[in-house]
Amino acid sequence: MPDYDVIIVGAGPAGMATAITAQQSGLSVLVLDDQPDHGGQVWRDIQQNHQHRQSRSFLGEDYWKGHQLAKAFLASGAEIQHQAVVWQIAHPLSLSVTIAGIAQNLSARAIVLATGAYERPVPLPGWHLPGVMTVxxxxxxxxxxxxxxDGAVFVGTGPLFYLTITQYLDAGFSVAGVCDTGAGLGSPSTLLTLPLALVQPKMLMKGLRWLRRIKAETPYFAHVSDIQLEGQDHVEAVAFAHGKGRPKTKMRIPSSHVFLHQGVIPNVNLSMASGLTHHWHHRQMCWHPICDRHGASSVEGIYVTGDASGIAGSGAAVASGHITGAAVAKALTGITIPITALWRHRMKRLQHRALRPFLDRLYAPLAETLTPIDANTIICRCEGLTQAQVTAAMGLGVAGLNQLKAYCRAGMGRCQGRMCGLTVQALLADHHKIPIQDMPYYRLRPPVRPVTLAELAAFHQADPDI
Amino acid sequence: MFRRLDTPLSEITIFWEDRPLTAYQGELVASVLLRHGISITHHGPTTGSRGPYCMMGVCFDCLVDVDNRKAIQSCQLVAKDGLRLNRHLNLAGTGHPNDA
Structure with missing residues (x-):
């Protein structure tokens, strides 16, 4: 008898929505989340902050919208475990998780991965220096x-980029510079996707408002490239080129705080290590697990929902969560949710997804962050490997990422490739002159998070025979 | 330098290399350190100095030593009164090479 009907990994928008719908259908639900509180990254600390809404109004309307879902989640009756680190999924369905320093196995009839997204690594010269953080x-x-x-410089592009700068301004922090790396509306393929994006006029207007305000209230630079983060033991300045003119105008802004952003990518370490089939997404330039429209993956009983299955934002993630929760309930019990509710979620998801082709093109990552050419740029943060060191290892006749790892240790550190994987893949594909999707990613294996011997020694095992 | 906009009532004290730091109940340790101007949490022979980067448990650059535990992510750690923290050092020749 499994411990739960369904175990959900992650308590962000998608995880909470899945839990609500699954629990409503009468399933026993456990949610495991590695953060101190539910809400995911987008609605982080929503419950607590809501009590101080007046003094934290700078977080903005979209943030407060999360409170409704978080409240419904808490009232749903789903069991929640915070600071629970899932590091393995085994077949038939069970997972290994460390909670409060003790590792244990839990089994379920279905497992839903709602592990969300994290920010695309930004391997620029000096990005490893203390004082440089992500937006x-x-x-x-x-x-x-x-x-x-106060006095930070923001470098990058994307919805989260402009939103965070706006929140900074609303909170009253001074901003020393905004270096916008976005390509703008210039390209025909971006313009072609604009009509589809018009189904979300409010979101487009919001973006325009943010940008107008940032241009008015900060030292703003457009078409930024050739970025270098300078400093010895700590970042001291950002040097860059900007403008449409050729040659571009050079600029340098001293600052001890630099925030980088080049969009977000699905958090696929657990889904890859669990044997799910993944696909390269051309436009979003990242891997994502192949799932049907309900979130069912290539492995029986494992579902992926929300941004973990492909970047579409928090609005789409909520809808996806409900859809996946309904699919799990149907598969396990035969109970279906009202068709009107299901269609409402589907319509909502469609609306949010309609914006993506436009956003993906408008906020495409800067080329120099995808395939670094500067020899001294750190590629693998954990091992401190530079572009020159990784490239030198490639020259030894390396076929793929796994062999490269053995030659130079890129991807062998604690982050398990999260910070270098896509960069190493791009560099090696370039080296072999093949398209990036033809260069397979690291073969990821459990544990997907570092596990100490003390945790394993304290392993809680219900069955003494195992 | 990072600053906090509000002043919660629940003041506690944590220690960074024996230096007392004012913190608030529920605050992330990485946040407390940054607020006190401590941006280098971790140092190694191959990596040099590092500090908090992603703040969500992905990059492993905000590592600190806590009481008797080594290499803990300070962005995932909630401050508790009396917590004793030290910079996480990977000294060449003293640890397993994998620990760099």
Whole structure:
């Protein structure tokens, strides 16, 4: 007898929505989340912050929208375990998780991965220096503890980029510079996707409002490239080129806080290590698990929902979560949710997804962050490997990423390739002159998070025979 | 330098290399350190100095030593009164090479 009908990994928008719908259908639900509280990254600390809504109004309307779902999630009766680190999925369905320093196995009839997304690595010269953080990291500090830094420089592009700068301005922090790496509306393929995006006029207008305000209230630079983060033991300045003119105008802004962003990518370490089939997404330039429209993956009993199955944003993630929750309930019990509710979620998801082709093109990552050409740029943060060191290893006749790992240790550190994988894949594909999708990713294996011997020694095993 | 906009009532004290730091109940340790101007949490022979980068448990650059535990992600750790923290050092020749 499995411990639960369904175990959901992740308590962000998708995980919470899945839990609500599955629980409503009468299933026993456990949600495992590695963060201190539910809400995911987008609605981080939503419950706590909602009590201080007045003093934290700078977080904005979209953030407060999360409170409704979080409240429904808490009231749903689903069991939730915070700071629970899932590091393995085994077949038939069970998973290994560490909670409060003790590892244990839990079994279920279905497992839903709602592991969300994280920010695309931004391998620029000096990105490893203390003082350089991700824009999402800066936003986390705002949400988790109303903490920010005056005089920071923001470098990047994307919805989260403009949103966080706006939140910084609303919170009253001074901004020393905004270096926009976005390509703008210039390309015909971007313009061609605009009509589809018009189904979401409010979101487009919101984006325009953010940008107008940022241009008015900060030192703003467009068409930024050739970025270098300078400093010895800590970042001291950002040097870059900007403008449409040739040659571009050179600029340097001194600052001890630099925040980078080049979009987000699905968090696929657990789904890859669990044997799910993945596919390369051309436009979003990242891997995602192949799933049907309900979130059912290539492995029986394992579902993936929300941004973990492909980037579409928090609105789509909520709808996807409900859809997956309904599919799991139908598969396990035969109970279906009202067709009107299901169609409402499907329509909502469709609306949110309609915006993506436009956003993906408008906020495409900067080429120099995808395939770094500077020899001294750190590629693998864990092992401190530079572009020159990784490229030198490639020259030894390396066929794929796994062999390269054996030659130079790229991807062998604690983050398990999360910070270098896509870059190494791009560099090696370039080296072999093949398209990036033809270069397979690292073969990821459990444990997908570091596990200490003490955790394993304290392994809680219900059955003494195993 | 990072600053906090509000002043919660629940003040606690944590220690960074024996130096007392004011923190608040529920605050992430990485957040407390950044607020006190401590941005280098981790140092190794191959990596050099590192500090919090992603703030969501992905990059493993905000590692600190906590009480008797080594290499803990400070962005995933909630501050508790009396917590004793130290910079996580990977000294060449003293650890397994995998620990770099």
């Amino acid at each position: 999402g990291g800066a936003q986390t500090l705002l949400k988790a503890s109303a903490t920010g830094a």
